[in-house]
Amino acid sequence: MYPTKLRRWHSAMIRTCSALVLLACCWTPVFANGLQPFRGPQPVRFLVGTNWQTGLHLIDSSTESLVMARDGWLHTVAADSRQTKMQPTRKRFEPASAMQMRNQLRAEFGSDFDVVATQNFLVVQPRGRGDRWPEMFEDCHRSFVDFMTKRGVQVRHGRFPMVAVVLPDARAMYAELDRLKIDVSRVSGIYANRCNRVMTHDGGRLASIAATVRHEAAHQSAFNTGVHSRVNDTPSWITEGVGQMFEPAAINSAGASQRIGERVNAESMAHLRKTMTLRSSKDLAGWVQRLVDGDEAFRDPVEVHTAYSVAWAMMFYLSERDNEGFADILNFTATRPPFETYRRGQRRIDFERIMGTDTLTFANRLARFLNDLP
Known part of the structure; x- marks a missing residue:
């Protein structure tokens, strides 16, 4: 156990470091071994x-x-x-304006698509779809910012309009992913870090893909507000845990989300109850340690469902019962040096320092929390 005083000192250091940098849209000139000295952007x-x-x-x-x-x-x-x-070049770097990006997207996608501008987004969608998709993306982003801000996470204003692309059906979406050389299969939507876009399709009932869209929109919001960095090695249990947290519709509803049961990711919770005995933290402790140490389980098709579910449980627990730990782990990982591999031993050291306890004790607390959920 780490003394409370030490944890508070560490929290203050994280907040101080976070205040000194702009992430996602700007750059932190801190470099790890193997990177060449550089004077900044x-x-x-x-x-x-x-x-x-x-x-x-x-x-x-x-x-x-x-x-x-x-x-x-x-x-x-x-x-x-x-x-x-x-x-x-001596020319000053200026991000493209919303109008310039809107014209660029119109040229890219052609006359079969509208490009709808909102406060934070440029939404590319098939002609005649109205405001349903633009309002959904705005609601997701507004809810994300509000959620993070209330919990003390450093949230910054991005320099680029976020782009969301809605294709007419799944086939068109996969064709677009192929064009961008993004290799995925069996998805309803995706956030692509390199091009900073969410891509989904309008080929089915909105309810059937809404959870996926909310998940991917949370990724986009996180990477565009500095909650995550687009260019460093953030543990997958953090990035995917955040995405899983925003799948329930109640997260986007201030009234309904007052009840914890409606904020629960029902699919993740059901999977945990099915695959492990939560009254004993033994199974859960092993998974917590694995996810803290590395990301391998997220790349294993047999284990990936459990990895996502445990990641959700860890981040959901922190957001509900330990706002300080929730904010500290996000603020810390967002400010890590770019291009630096986050090694297993260091991941564990940082986790236990920030949480103020070891992984076994954390897993015990997590198991009790999950058992008390409706």
């Missing part, structure tokens, strides 16, 4: 295909440079191509 011209674009040179590794384009896309330039495909 610099405006550059860089080559994408046969076209030159203006961007922000974020960082160099031994193999590539990372550049953010004016529309928020992340591009890489191979180290052996830096001299020919990336040039410094």
Whole structure:
């Protein structure tokens, strides 16, 4: 157990460090071993295909440079191509305006689609779909910001309009994912970090895909408000746990969400009750330790469902019973150095320091919490 005084000191340090940086849309010039010294983000011209674009040179590794384009896309330039495909420029980096991005999206998707502008989004959707999708994405983002802010998480205003693309059916969505070279299967929607877009489809009942859309919209909001960083190694139990938390519709309803039972991810809870005995924390403790230490279970098709469910349980418990720990783990991981591999031993050390206890004690508390849920 860590003394309360030490934990409060650590929390204060996290808040202080978080206040010094802007994430998701800006850059933290802190570099790990293997990264070349760098003076901070610099405006550059860089080559994408046969076209030159203006961007922000974020960082160099031994193999590539990372550049953010004016529309928020992340591009890489191979180290052996830096001299020919990336040039410094005196031109100041200015993110694309909402109007510029709207025109760009109209040209990209053509006359069969509308591009609807809202306060925070540009929503690409088949013509004639009205306000249903734009309102849904706005509600998701507003609820996310409100939820995080109330719990002390550092939330920042992004510099780019968020883009959500709604395709007419699943086939069209997979064709779009193929065009962007995103290899996924059997999904109703996805948040793609590289292009900073949520993509889903309108080919079925909204209720059947709404939970997935809320999950992916939470990812997009997290990566665009600095709750997660788009360029560092954040543990999957944190990113996917947050996504799972926002699947229930009650999260988007201030009235209904006052009751904890309606905030529960019913699918994750049912899976946990089916696959392990929650009256004993033995099984749960093993899973907590595995997810804290590494992300392998999220890549295993046999174990992935349990990994998502335990990740939800961990983040949901923190958000409901330990707001300080919830905020501290998110604020800390968001400010980790870019491109640095988050090694197993360090992940465990950081978790236990931030939580103020070891993983076994945390799992015991988590099991009691889950047993008390309706």
